[in-house]
Amino acid sequence: MSTTTGVVWGRAEQQDFRGRVRGTLLGAALGDALGAPVDRLDLAEIQAEHGVEGVVDLLPAHGRRGAVSHLTQLTLFSVDGLIRAQVRRDTGAWHPPTDLHRAYLRWAATQRDWGPDERRAEDGWLAREEWLYARRDAPRALLLGFGDDVMGTLEAPKNPAEPGPEAAARSAPFGLLVGWEPQLVVQLAVECAAQSHGHPAACLAAGAYAVIVHGLARGDDLDGAVQKALALLAVRPGHQPVSDALQHALGAVRQGMPGPGRVAELAREGSAQELLAVAVYCALVGEDVRHGLCLAVNQSGPSGAAGALTGGLLGALHGETALPPAWLAELEGRPTLLALADDFAMEMTQGPALHGPGGSSPGWLARYPRGA
Incomplete structure (x- = not known):
């Protein structure tokens, strides 16, 4: 089955796509950084510590303002794995879930090693990138899921009872595969979620989130993207908890x-489908990116x-220029995020010129080797 939908990449389309890729990755990292300092507090504790409005600005976590968690680390490795999959496609070795699993194992090494080899x-x-070797409280499901070389699959998932949101939260990059058919975006996100969060609802929440981002990156409004996700979910066994959560979010608006x-x-309870509903709701009702993120955390x-x-969601919908500049200025790892976003956009729009049959860039293949 072909993954492409015949996207034509004119200059304006390339610029818009790059802005949405940057917006998605930076927006997700900003949300992570905003929520990280209060991640283990309930609302009453947040308000007692920060006032009735709660968190309204970046706060210190992990020794600095703007620090990100394992969620952003894994999102970066999702992007890396997708680029590597495209590069390896030239060799005929085309199995993106395996390439993503290899990328996640490279992340797992950052949680064990003192620094890069x-x-x-x-x-x-x-x-x-040495800053990625910081250990940022990754939960047990991730450390177990990527604790050995065995890849979880839909038939034999890792942590089959784990309903948490971490797999969904690393799945935005799958939605940026705008040349793929939507149902294949869902499938890839679901298969990759099973590598650490094998509960059916956690896997389907990852698929739903990825395909909502996919719709936004292709120019849909958020309500329309959610409706498309619901239609794609409806044909999948076990979809009801995720579909119900999305419908609940739309109704709450x-x-x-x-x-x-x-x-x-x-x-x-903070399950994957419930936090997906929070994200959709906050992105729909937020007056701007700052308001939507503050509501969410x-x-x-x-x-x-x-x-x-x-x-x-907000970054894919509005692009990078809608993100709060004062927060971006303090965001940990921003140069890496921008470099990876631009590499992803270039690979998806100019891949054949980088490593196609007509020639290749040695520098590109050094950044994204065709090996494991």
């Missing part, structure tokens, strides 16, 4: 002024994941 050229440039109470109703569930999911 400069001797391993096949790791590529991202795995040599019509129930009056947004506030922590409505977010709490959606967040509930001021609640008793996993604030970092809620912020990351919301930021990915």
Whole structure:
């Protein structure tokens, strides 16, 4: 089955796409950084510490303002894995879930090693970024899921009872595959979620999130992108919890002024589908990116994941220029995020010129080796 939909890349289309790629990755990282300092606090504790409005600005976490968590680290490795998959396609070795799994194993090495192994050229440039070797409270499901070389699959998933949002929160890059058919975007995100979060709802929440980003990156409005996701979910066994959560989010928009109470109703236990609902709701009702992100993180569930999911939607919808500049200025790893975003956009629009049959760039293949 072909993955392409015949996207024509004129100059204006390339510029718009790059802005949405940057917006998605930076937006998700900003949401992660905004929520990380209060990730383990309930709403009452957040308000007691930061006032009735809760978090309204970046706060210190992990020793600095603007620090990101394992969620952003893994999102970066998702992008790296997708670029490597495209490069490896030239060899005939075309199995993106395997390439993503290899990328996630490179992330897992950052959680064990003191720093990059400069001797391993096949790791590529991202795995040599020293700031990514900071350990940022990755949950047990991730450490177990990527703790050995065995890849979880839909038939034999890792952590089959794990309903958390971490797999969904690393899945925005799949939605940026705008040349892919939407159902294949869902499938890839679901298969990659099973590598660490094998609960059916967690996998389908990742697929739904990815395809909503996909719709936004292709120019849909958010309501339209959610409706398309619901249609794609409807044919998949076990979809009801995720579909119900999305419908709940759409219904909450019509129930009056947004506030922590409505977010709490959606967040509930902090499962993947519930935080997906929070993200959709906050992106729909937020007056701007700042407001939407603050709504998402001021609640008793996993604030970092809620912020990351919301930021990915808002960034894909509005592009990088809508993001708060004062927050971007303090965002940890911003140069890496921008470089990776631009590499992804170039690979997706100019791949054949970088490593096609007519010639290749040695520098590009050093950044994204065709090896493991």
